[in-house]
Amino acid sequence: MAQRTPSLPLHCTDLAGAVLPPASIGLPTNGALVMSAAMIPATATGNLNGDFCRLTGVIRAQSAGTPDIRFEVNLPSQWNHRALQFGGGGYSGVVVTGTGPMPFSPERAPLARGYATFGDDSGHNGTSSEANFGLLEEAVTNFGFAHLKKAHDVALALIERGYGQAPEHVYFGGGSTGGREGYTVIQRYPDDYDGVIANSPALNFSGVRLTGVVVGRHEYRTPGGYLSPQLLERVYERVMQVCDTLDGAADAIISDVEACRAKEPEIIDSLRCQNEDQADRRHVGDDCLTPPQVATLETLRDGLRLPYALAWNVDSYRGYNVFEGTRLTSTLGLAHSPQRQTQPAFAPNGYLYAQGDAYLKYFITHDPNFDSTNFDVTHPGRYRERLFTLSATIGAMNPDVSRYIARGGKLITLQGLADEVISPNQTIAYYQALVGRYGEERVDSFMRLYMVPGYQHGNGVFIPSVDLLGALDDWVSHGNAPETLFATDIAQATNGRTRPLCRYPAFPRYLGKGNLNLATSFTCAMP
Structure with a gap:
């Protein structure tokens, strides 16, 4: 045109x-x-x-x-x-x-x-x-x-x-809450948009908030369940030792997440406290995990399973890549204070818990003094109906996007595999549900999913910079569907290096020769 x-x-x-x-x-x-x-x-x-x-x-x-x-x-x-x-x-x-x-x-x-x-x-x-x-x-x-x-x-x-x-064309673009909003407009107002960029989407909003409450209970209600920043960093360092080179490159980026996941038992065992005195310790700052601390991390890894259904029959929230390169010492990670504060805040008590606590207080119970550590998410009692209603209002989990597909709408989603706020596995699960519903060919006709190794929630060892809007507009306006894209790293320590952005489930694998800072030294490989 x-x-x-x-x-x-x-x-x-x-x-x-x-x-x-x-x-x-x-x-x-x-x-x-x-x-x-x-x-x-x-x-x-x-x-x-x-x-x-x-x-x-x-x-x-x-x-x-x-x-x-x-x-x-x-x-x-x-x-x-x-x-x-x-x-x-x-x-x-x-x-x-x-x-x-x-x-x-x-x-x-x-x-x-x-x-x-x-x-x-x-x-x-x-x-x-x-x-x-x-x-x-x-x-x-x-x-x-x-x-x-x-x-x-x-x-x-x-x-x-x-x-x-x-x-001529109307687009939507956002990340995190804005990513959830992108999926929301596709599901609710498909006739209003020709293309959507929905990055790191906060899908299953009630699920992620309840997950934060459960993790908070493990940290602050279970004796010994809290992990110090030093210990969280020890976990991250051990994961890097085991998994960094599984993609062929020693670059502080874990790209082959599935290969790393296969080594998870080995990683956890190597971090466990090996004698009774260590396992019974109550102070922080040691370099091994006690059973309650392992349980806290495994809860974050396993995610949420509910004995009841939220809107669209959602009864779970997928867990995080805790032992695959997610750095939980970030500002948006787990707690940075040894004790739970009277008013939970992101840095001292952890983003997930602080947000979950606020959600319970204001959205669910309407009681600003409610103690979220006493809330059993599996048995919400009189709040179950409220949870269902909210999940329909904010969740963006409706799998029916047939109208958007039929009228030719396009969708691009980018998210970090090390995201510590919005689980990358929840985004992948929604994508897989679409494939199960519509078939891979039809989903490919309207959607591109790029999962970025090393990228967290706005931070990380690799922070991608890429012209997604240009790719979206070219797809909508000219029919040129994006395939492998190329991103420039804007993380301060490694600014300027490049990597391919591979369509899920592929990941960047080092070719074995060439400059580690150049995308041309990598290929998109299947796990």
Whole structure:
């Protein structure tokens, strides 16, 4: 298709004060209001996006006391006739402006590349770690899925007003919570999007939060179950000693995760305390694992199994690659404080536990003083129905994406195999469920899954940088389905080295010769 002539926004400043009635938005609201409209010149301080029209506004909530959804829409002067919705992170709470780069991409921001961009705060004000909005039902529904549709419809209406025409293609891009949102729009609003980038997706949201509660109980309620940062680092170092070279390269990256998994019993045995005095110790900082400490790590490895079903018959959450290269001493890993704090926080008490604790307090029990270490997730009692409802609202586990496939929608997902926040095995399990439902050929027609060795949740020994948006747009616009991609490492210690991004289940294997820092020295091998 020939590129149309770029067009300036027609009515930028005139859009200030524009009102969109409730009927123009596909879900119930009290309408939307554009509160500001301004042309941002290319010469403005800090602006790397060229001339663009910046619109900010609110989508009015229906329930008294529920925050409005705050949004931003950006209309570039040099428009490429495409629109991109940005996803949020954590519990959101801050407007995603859409003016920055895509996750994992070093290239110019989409806005600078001609995309009309938009984002929102998911319907509440706060930081990405604050969960107290869970006390408000409309805010929970907005966070789970509704803000995506509401912001989409408002943005598309404003784009059409600004340019006098609708975009040719509409995309969604996000990671973590934004990744879950990407799967959410595919499942709930398949007609609204032509392509989605959904990285490190927080699928099975209730499952990951309950897993955090279970791990927290092992750390803080089971005598001796806590692991110090020194001991967690000892586990990581032992795994590296056994598994680093299984892919042919001594590069501090465990690429052949399945071969490493086969050595897991050997790794655990080598880390166990070998005499009774060690096994009975109660202090931290030693270099071996007591039985309660092994149990804590095995709980994280094994994940969650429930004797009841959540929405879409989900009754489990897949465990983490604890003994395959996941570094649990990261900021988002397990606890960094010897004792549980009165108010659990990420760094002292561990991301998974702190988030699970907040989820129980605000979303499930509606009791800010609730003690999550007393909560038995396998026997939730009167909270079981609430868990089911929330899993339907936030979970994004519906396996029926037939409408999205049928209309030609495309999906790219990238995630780290060493992710310590969102289990990579849960993402793989959803992908495998799609293959089981639709067959590999049909899934290949719309989806690409790239699992990245050494990459955690925004950190790691390998942090990929790759133009996924360019790959998605080429697939949607020209039918060029991406295969092996090439990523540049932006981790500080190894910045600039490259590796192939292999389509799951393949992984990068060293060819046995050539520069370890060059992707051309590796091939994509099957486990």
